[in-house]
Amino acid sequence: MTTYNRPVLAPSVELIGVCKSYGRFRAVDELSLQVSGGAIFGLLGPNGAGKTTTIRMIMDIIAPDRGEVRLFGRPRAAEDLLRIGYLPEERGLYRKMTVGDQLVFLGRLRGLSRRDADAATTLWLERVGLASWRRKKVEELSKGMQQKIQLVGTVLHEPDILILDEPFSGLDPINQGLFKDLLADYRRGGRTVIFSTHIMEQAEKLCDEICLISGGKTILSGPLDEVKRRHGGRAYRLEASGELDRAADVPGVETALVLDGSVKLILEPEAEGAAVLRELVGFLAVTEFRSEEPSLEEIFIRSVQDAS
Amino acid sequence: MRAENVWVIATREYLARIRTKGFWIATIGLPVLMAAVLILPALLLTRTTSAHRLVIVDTTGELGEALIAELRDDSEFRKALDQLDETLDGVDTSALDDKLQGFVPLLEAPDADLERQRAELDQRIMTGEIDAWVWISEQGLAEDRIEYHAESVSNFVTQERLGRAASSVIRSFRLADAGLDVEQIERLQRSVSLTTLRVTEAGSREQSAATGVMLAYTLFFMLYISILVYGQQVMLGVIEEKSSRIVEVIVATTRPVELMMGKLAGICCVALTQLAIWLGTVALLTLPPVVARLGALPEGIDIPTLDPWLVVHFFAFFILGFILFSSFYGSVGAAFNNIQEAQQFAGIGAIFAVAPMLLFWMVLNDPDSSLSVVASLIPFFTPLLMLLRLAVKAPPWWQVALGYALTVSLALATIWLSARIYRVGILMYGKKPSLPEIWRWIRYS
Structure with a gap:
């Protein structure tokens, strides 16, 4: 887990009361969020939660029905978008084009001059080990190589904010490593990364801040450690011998899961850990009883269930 | 934008x-x-190499010469020929004439034994000495036809040209036979063609x-x-x-x-x-x-x-x-x-x-x-x-x-x-x- 102890810069991306409907379907409903400058921000949620729509609104690919998008602490301007590197969930390349032409083309669309785009292409192809493939057509590349080229196309213009929509889906392990290194690089350089995922373990390992959305609404948001603290305190691990099955009957215990001589307890919201322990000691030989921080996955599932 | x-x-x-x-x-x-x-068509026209070797037997003894002259004087080919003459200015091309016209006609006198001569002509086709033979007879003319014998009879263009040449020769012969002036009749029968001129702001122009x-x-x-x-x-x-x-x-x-x-x-x-x-x-x-x-x-x-x-x-x-x-x-x-x-x-x-x-x-x-x-x-x-x-x-x-x-x-x-x-x-x-x-x-x- 990454602890959140970095200087908080001005918010790099900010959404204020953003709404978007498709026909009668509300894809995003009064969504507000703030991404601190220099953070790795996870936009989390199940499939269909509105993550892609939210990201597309940040990128001005679709316009919100209501609400405001701010970049770098001010209302979004067209030039600001050139300072963002965006990797959509649906991503591809021109199959018949050479790797080099393709990257120079993308670089120029991101505002680089021909010469700068060319230099950046050389540099980045070197960095991902594909320099010798520059003159090859994309269709001759393996899928893994194409993923690298897509990534290079996203960061070629050295953006200040990186927005990655489901970046890890379909990646082979080598490229997953490459993406993670890049995220770490960005964080070290004080730049911002926003990525969306529905895989909580990844978010847990990588993020400084999260926003969990479901049904187009924010369920919870904030720095990851703070979120965990807020939603922690109800899970306990119990090491004991005796009639472990009876732990579930103790007042204040919501669920008790017995696993190899240890018990995972989830307490009822109002229950006190100390009171439960007093009861347990009555019929068990307790060797350990400690508060357990919940995984993001657990928080996610519980929050989504609570919300619906 | x-x-x-x-x-x-x-x-x-x-x-x-x-x-x-x-x-x-x-x-x-x-x-x-x-x-x-x-x-290509123009090119092919002047580069024809497969001459049609033709033996003409005229039992009437009156049309053979004229038909050969007509075959050699086919206007379409005359034109191509003139062009060639111009291009190859100064070179004697008369030797090429027959070849370029497509026909190499040869007049042969009728034999005493006609049946034997016909069999012999067939034989010459089979050995590849000639490509075809034409038989003109009194009886045929009475029925308005002449015979054309060849190994392949699907050469429509050649047959069409031969038929046209023969018709023209026979028509002239019949007209003369009836005591009419062939040239005068031809002059009187000429059709007219439209010369089209397109009128534009810049004045009319032939088109x-x-x-x-x-x-x-x-x-x-x-x-x-x-x-x-x-x-x-x-x-x-x-x-x-x-x-x-x-x-x-x-x-x-x-x-x-x-x-x-x-x-x-x-x-x-x-x-x-x-x-x-x-x-x-x-x-x-x-x-x-x-x-x-x-x-x-x-x-x-x-x-x-x-x-x-x-x-x-x-x-x-x-x-x-x-x-x-x-x-x-x-x-x-x-x-x-x-x-x-x-x-x-x-x-x-x-x-x-x-x-x-x-x-x-x-x-x-x-x-x-x-x-x-x-x-x-x-x-x-x-x-x-x-x-x-x-x-x-x-x-x-x-x-x-x-x-x-x-x-x-x-x-x-x-x-x-x-x-x-x-x-x-x-x-x-x-x-x-x-x-x-x-x-x-x-x-x-």
């Missing part, structure tokens, strides 16, 4: 297409084919009807095919971008309308390059020195000259027609997920293109009829039909101006509408959209 982005995208489209083999095969292939159609039609036809179809083919190219390009999922990578920093404009501009320039090469070839082939070199053209066809203003109209109408059709095709490509889905819809565009085709002959025949005028002012038809009218007969200037004004307005409206469908469609995957859905896309802010 950032002009820079449009430029970058247009350049990519242009280079990506110009660099394909297909483009050059089509661009070079068509003029080569056209030139081949024009030049055969066939030439006028050929020019109008060529320009009309060049325009028709280019507009349709390149309109479809736009559709395929959009579908490719959508199905390869590159489109969202591009629109991250580019407005969809810039992407669409860049695409239209790039592909339009590809088409203009091709048309310029084609028209350039036509202009080159119709230069007087080249024409003189090519020589032998079919009767009644002279080489038309391209009026520079007509060329200007041609390109202007191409650009307008291209915008109309390609922006339609572009939005169809954007709305659907694959070629199969899009093809059903693309047919609608084809209707607008086929209608002027159906009106082609009517407008050509009567470019000023009210139907022609109205049809040529319907914006979807204007590029093709107004160009046709311009090629055939200068319409009143106000009709041309009105045609342009209406087409430009419609082109702008189509681009606007297409851009609205395009910007939503390119991001939609999955289900095939219904018409009401597409209508909703247009109305999205």
Whole structure:
């Protein structure tokens, strides 16, 4: 887990009361969020939660029905978008084009001059080990190589904010490593990364801040450690011998899961850990009883269930 | 809209297409084919090597000599021959005459034993000494026929020429036999031909009807095919971008309308390059020195000259027609997920293109009829039909101006509408959209 102890810069991306409907379907409903400058921000949620729509609104690919998008602490301007590197969930390349032409083309669309785009292409192809493939057509590349080229196309213009929509889906392990290194690089350089995922373990390992959305609404948001603290305190691990099955009957215990001589307890919201322990000691030989921080996955599932 | 982005995208489209083999095969292939159609027949005519070795046996003893003379004097071949004589100035070509005429006729006297002679002639065909023999007899003439014997009797052209020569000889013989003056009769029976002159502002100029039609036809179809083919190219390009999922990578920093404009501009320039090469070839082939070199053209066809203003109209109408059709095709490509889905819809565009085709002959025949005028002012038809009218007969200037004004307005409206469908469609995957859905896309802010 990454602890959140970095200087908080001005918010790099900010959404204020953003709404978007498709026909009668509300894809995003009064969504507000703030991404601190220099953070790795996870936009989390199940499939269909509105993550892609939210990201597309940040990128001005679709316009919100209501609400405001701010970049770098001010209302979004067209030039600001050139300072963002965006990797959509649906991503591809021109199959018949050479790797080099393709990257120079993308670089120029991101505002680089021909010469700068060319230099950046050389540099980045070197960095991902594909320099010798520059003159090859994309269709001759393996899928893994194409993923690298897509990534290079996203960061070629050295953006200040990186927005990655489901970046890890379909990646082979080598490229997953490459993406993670890049995220770490960005964080070290004080730049911002926003990525969306529905895989909580990844978010847990990588993020400084999260926003969990479901049904187009924010369920919870904030720095990851703070979120965990807020939603922690109800899970306990119990090491004991005796009639472990009876732990579930103790007042204040919501669920008790017995696993190899240890018990995972989830307490009822109002229950006190100390009171439960007093009861347990009555019929068990307790060797350990400690508060357990919940995984993001657990928080996610519980929050989504609570919300619906 | 950032002009820079449009430029970058247009350049990519242009280079990506110009660099394909297909483009050059089509661009070079068509003029080569056209030139081949024009030049080859003339070339083949003068390079005939398979002479038809023919033995003529005339049992009447009166027609044989005349038939041989007639076969050697066939006017069509005379012309080709004269041309050759001119080219090979000073060289004695008389030895080639028989060969070039296609026939090597040989008159043989009838034998005492006719049956034996016929069998012998058959034998000579089988050994390959001669190709055919012709038998002229009293009895045959009474029945208006002569015999032609050959191993292969499917050589229609040769037979037709032989039949014509024989008929002419026999007719002259019969006329003379009846005591009439052959030359006088021929002079009296001559038919007249129309000399067509096209009246233009610059004064009248001799131009055969066939030439006028050929020019109008060529320009009309060049325009028709280019507009349709390149309109479809736009559709395929959009579908490719959508199905390869590159489109969202591009629109991250580019407005969809810039992407669409860049695409239209790039592909339009590809088409203009091709048309310029084609028209350039036509202009080159119709230069007087080249024409003189090519020589032998079919009767009644002279080489038309391209009026520079007509060329200007041609390109202007191409650009307008291209915008109309390609922006339609572009939005169809954007709305659907694959070629199969899009093809059903693309047919609608084809209707607008086929209608002027159906009106082609009517407008050509009567470019000023009210139907022609109205049809040529319907914006979807204007590029093709107004160009046709311009090629055939200068319409009143106000009709041309009105045609342009209406087409430009419609082109702008189509681009606007297409851009609205395009910007939503390119991001939609999955289900095939219904018409009401597409209508909703247009109305999205």
